[in-house]
Amino acid sequence: MVDWIEDPMAGAGLAAGTLPEPSGSGCVECDEAGGWWFHLRRCVNCGHVGCCDDSLARHARRHFEATGHRYIQSFEPGEDWFWDYLDERAVHGPLLPPPRHHPTAQPAPGPEGRVPSDWRKQLASSR
Secondary structure, three states, rough: OEEEOOOOOOOOOHHHHHHHOOOOOOHHHHHOOOOEEOEEEEEEOOOOOEEEEOOOOHHHHHHHHOOOEEEEEEEOOOOOOOOOOOOEEEEEOHHHOOOOOOOOOOOEEOOOOOOOOOHHHHHOOOO
16 A cells, blocks of 8 residues: 655645755766766655666665655656655655656666766666
8 A cells, every 4th residue: 555645844844835846857966976877766855856776876865864854756757656765665745846857858877978888787786
């Protein structure tokens, strides 16, 4: 059974009904470091966009560990699922402000021009 997020803003310091826009179109930390990602996730509480657990750096999970912001939504085109890092389970969440995914022209993995040719091997060896 998939439950609804009871209060996604609990502890976020935002007014009820106020949900933030995404922090950008790619993983904040990967962009800063010149890195790359496999897929993207968006924090429900603050809008931080980070790379997924299948990415090398796992910045979305690290954001949760640093902030306690437990709920994320996929930031991939055609996906609208939510995840609760604390309970490690799928949940239903609120309609977040647009954009709800990275630009459709942006490939996954991405961003274009920074993904190494052996990306599959790198991801496989990181597990």
